[in-house]
Amino acid sequence: MEELALIIDLFKNTERQGPGSQSDTLRALSFMSLPKDRKIHIADIGCGTGGQTLSLVKHTNSQISAVDLFPEFLDVLNENANQLELADNIRTINASMDALPFESESLDIIWSEGAIYNMGFEAGVKNWNAYLKKGGYLAVSEITWITNSRPKEIEDFWNKEYPEIAIASNKIKVLEENGFSLVGSFFLPEESWIQNYYTPLETKFQAFLNRHDNSSLAKKIVDDHTKEKELYLKFKSYYSYGFYIAKKE
Numbered sequence: 648m649e650e651l652a653l654i655i656d657l658f659k660n661t662e663r664q665g666p667g668s669q670s671d672t673l674r675a676l677s678f679m680s681l682p683k684d685r686k687i688h689i690a691d692i693g694c695g696t697g698g699q700t701l702s703l704v705k706h707t708n709s710q711i712s713a714v715d716l717f718p719e720f721l722d723v724l725n726e727n728a729n730q731l732e733l734a735d736n737i738r739t740i741n742a743s744m745d746a747l748p749f750e751s752e753s754l755d756i757i758w759s760e761g762a763i764y765n766m767g768f769e770a771g772v773k774n775w776n777a778y779l780k781k782g783g784y785l786a787v788s789e790i791t792w793i794t795n796s797r798p799k800e801i802e803d804f805w806n807k808e809y810p811e812i813a814i815a816s817n818k819i820k821v822l823e824e825n826g827f828s829l830v831g832s833f834f835l836p837e838e839s840w841i842q843n844y845y846t847p848l849e850t851k852f853q854a855f856l857n858r859h860d861n862s863s864l865a866k867k868i869v870d871d872h873t874k875e876k877e878l879y880l881k882f883k884s885y886y887s888y889g890f891y892i893a894k895k896e
């Protein structure tokens with residue numbers, strides 16, 4: 648099995664595929680002033696198995712288009728939505744975030760947790776703007792430096808993994824230069840990384856390794872994620888996900 652298929656197999660059994668939590672989702676939502684007299688249309692981009700999609704559908708009067716590149720994740724979301732009797736308000740769409748199947752100015756909110764890095768923050772902000780109605784909102788979480796200077800070890804790691812990592816003022820500038828004004832932002836707290844992401848992921852490692860006969864590739868994936876967590880614990884005062892909530896001008 649190739650590495651991508653293995654990663655999908657590991658992550659489709661988890662509630663979240665990146666750091667975050669229901670309280671972060673609701674905190675981001677709290678910055679928006681939304682119409683009460685009609686159903687709004689939200690697109691949740693890079694929804695994964697839909698942890699945040701389910702929080703959003705429960706706490707808004709909305710129709711949600713949940714988009715992901717991998718149908719395996721969308722299958723899990725559909726199953727969970729059916730079980731919770733929320734499926735009427737969620738439509739899953741298998742598409743890539745750089746070619747979204749929406750009409751221009753048709754969305755009230757574009758939501759994206761831990762996913763915009765796949766096309767790059769600036770490219771995503773520029774590309775997605777067109778799909779939002781004027782006055783609509785973008786809510787996006789993106790890996791961000793907390794401090795202006797960092798130890799070389801973590802600087803080198805992130806510059807290799809994701810060279811677009813920057814401090815929050817830089818991310819806000821990108822939003823402002825592309826037709827948005829910021830209405831709120833915050834950093835994800837440690838528990839959104841540890842209790843909500845790394846710890847539940849770790850509970851899946853043994854069964855995952857068993858399923859794949861301890862293959863060297865499966866072991867490498869477990870190893871990479873273990874190292875990533877150790878790095879987080881060592882350098883958590885220098886980076887987190889920033890959550891940015893911005894309004895289209």
Ligand code: SAH
Nearest residue numbers: 663664665693694695716743744760762765
């Ligand atoms: N929002 C979820 C998942 C974040 S992980 C959460 O916070 O738990 C990033 C997600 O982006 C994964 O589900 C991955 O399948 C998806 N993804 C990666 N590349 C993509 C692309 N080009 N278009 C759409 N989704 C993509």
